[in-house]
Amino acid sequence: MTSVWIMLVKKSRAILGFAAISIVAASCGTNAPQDTWQPKGPNSKIIDDLQRPVFAVAGIIGLIVAVAVIYTLIKYRDRGQPIPEQTHGKPALEITLTIIPALILAVVAVFTFGAIFKLAKTDDTEMIINVTGQQWWWEYDYPTQNEFGITQPIISSGQLVMPVGTKVLLRETSRDVIHSYWIPALNGKRDAVPGRVQTLRLEADAPGIYAGQCTEFCGLSHANMRMEAVALSKADFAKWVANQQAAYVAPAKDSLAQQGEEVFLNQCVRCHQVNGLMRADGTPAIAAPDENVWSGSAPNLTHLMSRNTFAGASFDLLSKQCRDEVWNAPSDVVGTKYLAGVTEECLNQKDLRSWLRNAPAMLPMYANATQLKATGGKYRGMPYLALTEDDISKLVAYLLTLK
Amino acid sequence: MFSTGFKYFLGVTVLSIAALIMSLFVLDQVAIAGVAISMLIVVTALLAGIAVVTRDGQTTTSTPDASNELASQSMWPLVTSIGVVLLALGLVTSSIVFFTGVIVLLAALAEWMIQSWSERASKDKNYNAAARKRVLNPIEFPVLAALGLGVVIYSFSRIMLTVNKTTGATLFIVFGALVLIAGILFAVKPELKRSLVVAICVFGAVGIFTAGVISATSGVREELVAAKAESHELPECGAERSEHFDKEATGTLSLRSSVSATIELLDGKLTAQVVGFNKPQNTVTVRRSTPTSLIFRNLDAKEYRLVAELGTRTLVEPEGATEKNLVCTQLTAQGSEQLLLLDIAKSPKAGTSYSLTVPGVEGQSIELVVP
Ligand SMILES: [Cu+2]
Numbered sequence: 001m002t003s004v005w006i007m008l009v010k011k012s013r014a015i016l017g018f019a020a021i022s023i024v025a026a027s028c029g030t031n032a033p034q035d036t037w038q039p040k041g042p043n044s045k046i047i048d049d050l051q052r053p054v055f056a057v058a059g060i061i062g063l064i065v066a067v068a069v070i071y072t073l074i075k076y077r078d079r080g081q082p083i084p085e086q087t088h089g090k091p092a093l094e095i096t097l098t099i100i101p102a103l104i105l106a107v108v109a110v111f112t113f114g115a116i117f118k119l120a121k122t123d124d125t126e127m128i129i130n131v132t133g134q135q136w137w138w139e140y141d142y143p144t145q146n147e148f149g150i151t152q153p154i155i156s157s158g159q160l161v162m163p164v165g166t167k168v169l170l171r172e173t174s175r176d177v178i179h180s181y182w183i184p185a186l187n188g189k190r191d192a193v194p195g196r197v198q199t200l201r202l203e204a205d206a207p208g209i210y211a212g213q214c215t216e217f218c219g220l221s222h223a224n225m226r227m228e229a230v231a232l233s234k235a236d237f238a239k240w241v242a243n244q245q246a247a248y249v250a251p252a253k254d255s256l257a258q259q260g261e262e263v264f265l266n267q268c269v270r271c272h273q274v275n276g277l278m279r280a281d282g283t284p285a286i287a288a289p290d291e292n293v294w295s296g297s298a299p300n301l302t303h304l305m306s307r308n309t310f311a312g313a314s315f316d317l318l319s320k321q322c323r324d325e326v327w328n329a330p331s332d333v334v335g336t337k338y339l340a341g342v343t344e345e346c347l348n349q350k351d352l353r354s355w356l357r358n359a360p361a362m363l364p365m366y367a368n369a370t371q372l373k374a375t376g377g378k379y380r381g382m383p384y385l386a387l388t389e390d391d392i393s394k395l396v397a398y399l400l401t402l403k
Numbered sequence: 404m405f406s407t408g409f410k411y412f413l414g415v416t417v418l419s420i421a422a423l424i425m426s427l428f429v430l431d432q433v434a435i436a437g438v439a440i441s442m443l444i445v446v447t448a449l450l451a452g453i454a455v456v457t458r459d460g461q462t463t464t465s466t467p468d469a470s471n472e473l474a475s476q477s478m479w480p481l482v483t484s485i486g487v488v489l490l491a492l493g494l495v496t497s498s499i500v501f502f503t504g505v506i507v508l509l510a511a512l513a514e515w516m517i518q519s520w521s522e523r524a525s526k527d528k529n530y531n532a533a534a535r536k537r538v539l540n541p542i543e544f545p546v547l548a549a550l551g552l553g554v555v556i557y558s559f560s561r562i563m564l565t566v567n568k569t570t571g572a573t574l575f576i577v578f579g580a581l582v583l584i585a586g587i588l589f590a591v592k593p594e595l596k597r598s599l600v601v602a603i604c605v606f607g608a609v610g611i612f613t614a615g616v617i618s619a620t621s622g623v624r625e626e627l628v629a630a631k632a633e634s635h636e637l638p639e640c641g642a643e644r645s646e647h648f649d650k651e652a653t654g655t656l657s658l659r660s661s662v663s664a665t666i667e668l669l670d671g672k673l674t675a676q677v678v679g680f681n682k683p684q685n686t687v688t689v690r691r692s693t694p695t696s697l698i699f700r701n702l703d704a705k706e707y708r709l710v711a712e713l714g715t716r717t718l719v720e721p722e723g724a725t726e727k728n729l730v731c732t733q734l735t736a737q738g739s740e741q742l743l744l745l746d747i748a749k750s751p752k753a754g755t756s757y758s759l760t761v762p763g764v765e766g767q768s769i770e771l772v773v774p
Contacts, residue, residue, distance in 0.1 A: 122679060122681075123681055125679060125680070128677075128680060130688055130690060132690050132693060139690075141688065141690065141774045143686070143772065144686060144772070154774075155774045169679045171663075173690070175690075175692055175693050195661055195694045196661035197661065197662070197663045197678050273750075284753045286749060286752070287749075288748075289691075290691070290748035291748075296691060296692025297691055
């Protein structure tokens with residue numbers, strides 16, 4: 001009997017030790033860009049200031065309860081003793097044990113409501129960005145805001161670019177199913193719901209790239225639906241805005257890129273808009289994703305190479321080395337590195353080529369038109385287009401000009 | 404040795420394992436189905452285990468002796484044959500008849516099978532009747548109740564579509580009051596004769612059904628016929644009142660929390676309060692292929708409507724002709740609001756733009772930006 005007991009104690013010690021080590025190890029993770037315990041802006045700090053004390057209080061209470069339970073289990077375990085006298089009800093004790101938790105919850109509630117109201121404020125907004133979710137990527141559009149030099153709407157995808165120290169308000173909605181926008185370092189989650197406009201405050205203290213993840217299950221590729229918020233210094237942001245508004249530059253005559261433009265006009269323009277791109281007959285090429293894609297939208301590629309990721313930030317446009325250089329750059333140079341965009345040397349050829357070769361092989365998507373009864377044959381992502389390797393090379397050369 | 408429950412769950416487990424193996428071959432996207440079937444296998448295997456350990460929760464069973472009586476009369480063979488006929492007829496006529504046949508056939512077969520099983524369950528007739536009820540009543544009562552209610556509600560809706568609006572409201576009140584009175588009567592007088600209660604209910608139901616049939620044959624009221632004849636596709640978006648489109652305009656709105664912007668008309672000026680912006684705007688962004696709701700709030704004395712001018716569209720008839728593509732609210736009285744729902748697939752053609760205007764108010768417009 002005693003030997004069993006000793007063995008049990010030994011084992012549980014080992015288990016406890018292991019659990020403790022894993023918890024400590026987990027909290028020490030340094031490369032954890034989506035760590036909710038590392039706020040990088042005032043809004044996430046509001047949440048953090050709330051969750052830390054609540055976590056501590058809950059932890060202490062949890063510990064007390066656990067110790068009490070274990071103590072009772074051991075002290076009063078069955079040793080063949082007679083069953084003690086049974087009683088029922090102790091009003092004083094019961095009332096006390098109801099009032100104490102109620103009081104604790106009331107205090108927590110006061111601070112929680114305070115935080116909720118602070119996070120719901122919209123009257124101090126300095127900049128607006130429209131965010132639209134669809135399977136399985138995010139679109140961003142910036143309405144004209146002259147104070148930031150945005151004189152014509154800007155449209156982008158995958159990476160949200162914003163100025164630091166600026167109270168940005170996202171106006172979220174969705175084109176198909178419910179998604180949820182979450183950059184843990186900058187704020188909590190907010191659902192993007194079709195037909196509704198919901199707002200989310202974002203503000204970053206320092207320039208840098210902050211990773212996030214769609215957090216409302218939205219179909220096959222939900223787990224791949226990522227996003228990144230890129231905070232730039234105000235000067236860098238102005239440069240970014242100027243570049244996004246720059247006019248289209250057609251590729252040089254007789255270059256590979258120009259052949260790529262031709263392929264693009266044939267194959268891609270029915271879904272992807274490139275602002276300023278002209279057809280051979282001199283009319284502007286207007287994309288019609290509404291006729292081809294279930295959500296009615298495909299990423300605008302006008303300045304594709306100004307962003308570092310593609311396909312819902314699932315893949316990098318930068319090679320591993322170049323990407324690390326941007327991500328690990330100190331905050332005073334990260335803007336310059338980011339604004340350099342994707343150069344030919346830095347391009348992640350492998351993933352981009354695979355994407356053009358057969359996008360549905362890279363992400364689970366409903367992109368086989370023959371199996372799309374429910375959507376009337378419209379794709380839920382980018383389909384397989386049966387391009388030749390030659391065409392792919394031309395397209396890559398062309399896409400590289402879309403800075 | 405093996406209990407009934409165990410055999411049942413074992414059967415389901417084996418079948419689901421077979422289904423899992425088949426799905427590997429047949430389905431392209433096994434992921435979700437595979438997970439679901441695997442879960443089923445785990446659950447049924449667990450239940451099978453529990454069933455065998457607990458012997459279906461039974462320790463002793465006493466079954467009365469088997470019966471050797473002849474089967475009694477039954478209407479189910481007749482109903483079954485009707486089902487078969489409907490099914491065959493449906494194959495050549497319409498799918499509604501076909502599915503009615505399928506349902507009648509299945510229901511009759513189930514009733515028939517359980518009846519003949521129960522009649523032989525034991526020598527004791529009362530036990531047999533109870534056995535039948537125990538199996539079938541949980542299905543029969545809800546289905547019959549739903550059918551009965553469906554007929555009553557459908558008949559009532561036909562009546563409401565036929566009588567004019569005031570009569571409709573009166574009827575609704577009278578009918579509701581009668582139901583309430585009957586309910587109170589049954590509740591406070593539980594000693595009421597069963598046959599009387601049944602008579603009242605049947606009388607009411609038959610009355611409504613008859614009135615429903617009469618209404619259905621005499622057609623819906625005039626204004627509904629007129630509204631149906633009018634094209635809903637093209638509301639009349641002018642400054643003047645349109646006969647049907649502007650009828651009974653509502654002055655209130657639900658859905659307030661989901662709007663993208665509120666467009667206000669005050670002193671002949673049009674402004675947009677866009678959610679998120681703290682200052683009035685003179686452009687509103689409408690994202691491509693995204694349902695976007697706007698509220699129009701009229702604060703001026705006359706009645707006005709908000710019109711979204713969305714370029715032109717090509718007509719089928721006469722070929723090649725175009726007309727303005729307009730979407731609008733109903734005429735809105737002072738202090739009232741109306742909802743305008745936009746869903747725009749493409750940006751405007753180069754050199755053109757989309758806008759919000761109010762007919763009868765000159766020089767005021769808000770640009771709709773579709774990036
Ligand atoms: Cu999503």
